[in-house]
Amino acid sequence: MTRPPHIYDAIILGAGGAGLMCAAVAGQRGRRVLLIDHADQPGKKILISGGGRCNFTNLHTTPSCYLSANPHFAKSALGRYQPQEFIALVNRHGIAWHEKTLGQLFCDGSAKQIVAMLLDECAKGDVTLRLSQTIRDVRHADGHFHIKTDEQIAAAPALVIATGGPSIPKMGATGFAYDLARQFGLKIVQPKPALVPLTLPAEEKLFSTLSGVSADVVARCGKTAFREACLFTHKGLSGPAILQISSYWTHGQPIAINFLPESPADWLVTFKRQKPRVSLRTALSSVFPDRLAAVLADRLALPGELANCTDRALRGVEQQLAAWPFQPNGTEGFAKAEVTAGGISTAALSSRTMEAKVVPGLYAIGEAVDVTGWLGGYNFQWAWASGYAAGEVL
Ligand code: FDA
Numbered sequence: 001m002t003r004p005p006h007i008y009d010a011i012i013l014g015a016g017g018a019g020l021m022c023a024a025v026a027g028q029r030g031r032r033v034l035l036i037d038h039a040d041q042p043g044k045k046i047l048i049s050g051g052g053r054c055n056f057t058n059l060h061t062t063p064s065c066y067l068s069a070n071p072h073f074a075k076s077a078l079g080r081y082q083p084q085e086f087i088a089l090v091n092r093h094g095i096a097w098h099e100k101t102l103g104q105l106f107c108d109g110s111a112k113q114i115v116a117m118l119l120d121e122c123a124k125g126d127v128t129l130r131l132s133q134t135i136r137d138v139r140h141a142d143g144h145f146h147i148k149t150d151e152q153i154a155a156a157p158a159l160v161i162a163t164g165g166p167s168i169p170k171m172g173a174t175g176f177a178y179d180l181a182r183q184f185g186l187k188i189v190q191p192k193p194a195l196v197p198l199t200l201p202a203e204e205k206l207f208s209t210l211s212g213v214s215a216d217v218v219a220r221c222g223k224t225a226f227r228e229a230c231l232f233t234h235k236g237l238s239g240p241a242i243l244q245i246s247s248y249w250t251h252g253q254p255i256a257i258n259f260l261p262e263s264p265a266d267w268l269v270t271f272k273r274q275k276p277r278v279s280l281r282t283a284l285s286s287v288f289p290d291r292l293a294a295v296l297a298d299r300l301a302l303p304g305e306l307a308n309c310t311d312r313a314l315r316g317v318e319q320q321l322a323a324w325p326f327q328p329n330g331t332e333g334f335a336k337a338e339v340t341a342g343g344i345s346t347a348a349l350s351s352r353t354m355e356a357k358v359v360p361g362l363y364a365i366g367e368a369v370d371v372t373g374w375l376g377g378y379n380f381q382w383a384w385a386s387g388y389a390a391g392e393v394l
Pocket of ligand 1: 013016039057164366380
């Protein structure tokens with residue numbers, strides 16, 4: 001004999017940032033909400049984010065800081081739940097925070113405070129949270145979504161997909177959202193690792209000797225550029241500038257690094273006038289970490305003293321340093337990607353409510369959706385905003 005299902009107004013799959021926010025908002029509107037996760041703890045990615053301090057939003061959030069096949073999709077939700085709303089929530093919970101750089105807000109204390117805050121908001125809405133649940137089956141019948149786990153069968157007229165993307169599988173991340181979306185006829189924009197280190201081929205081995213060295217650069221891919229730090233690794237390139245550009249990079253594309261974002265034009269020629277007896281390596285050491293200066297000088301292969309180099313040759317060196325080409329041969333993959341770009345196609349979703357246009361009652365929010373933010377708190381802001389948008393209408 002099959003057991004009768006527990007009936008709720010909404011079932012949310014995934015207790016990450018988006019699912020917790022959505023559950024709290026819907027619960028506080030009086031909806032009976034069931035929030036299910038296969039992990040033994042909610043908000044695991046929140047806990048490890050921002051080096052344990054959670055970069056929970058960015059003051060400069062605008063839709064242009066997001067990648068999506070439809071760049072307009074995120075506007076509505078981001079416009080209706082802005083960083084100020086989340087900051088107000090954080091303040092109401094007495095969580096101290098600070099701006100680190102570039103509008104990035106972090107907890108002074110710990111990311112645990114953000115998870116505790118969201119759980120507290122869920123408790124205010126009487127949300128039923130079920131952890132360590134393996135979802136065995138999802139089906140739609142008689143106007144209800146029926147969810148079967150090892151422990152129970154639950155049903156509700158609304159189902160929210162909030163199970164994120166496959167980045168960092170060892171933390172329990174899965175492509176479950178895509179399987180479920182496909183089951184209901186929604187399309188998937190090819191997922192790919194984003195905010196991820198890039199790898200370099202063996203020919204670029206010289207740079208691998210720089211592992212651990214970082215420099216302030218402008219990284220460019222096509223028309224997109226980011227001014228931040230670049231970190232050399234034994235596999236290739238990382239650091240904020242590279243993570244940002246990785247979201248825009250596709251296989252086969254070169255990237256260009258400007259190692260001289262601050263230096264005035266003719267910097268090296270001026271240097272020669274002032275110190276004609278020094279080598280290029282010594283000149284570069286005045287603006288770069290020593291190991292980087294050595295490798296760049298080696299590659300530039302301009303022997304002897306600056307006095308022996310023509311102004312033209314030195315200007316050529318400056319040009320090379322301002323657009324140093326790298327040809328990455330890949331990324332470090334989902335294992336190291338901070339987020340997944342691509343995901344459930346926004347074409348099938350309402351930008352106001354996140355509801356699937358052809359499957360009334362089915363919603364998708366957070367990283368599961370084809371909306372990917374820059375590095376710096378933008379992805380959590382999307383999780384809060386999309387979770388709020390759905391939570392308001394469930
Ligand atoms: P999220 O992945 O957080 O949650 C999905 C939930 O679904 C998880 O709890 C998971 O267990 C559950 N789930 C998955 N598959 C399931 C299944 N089959 N059955 C049941 N449950 C399932 N962003 C930012 O803005 N600021 C930052 O500081 C950082 N820092 C950061 C560091 C690191 C190391 C990573 C990996 C990522 C970040 N991010 C970030 C990105 C940010 O963590 C991410 O964008 C959000 O957590 C996405 O929230 P979601 O709720 O959509 O998915």
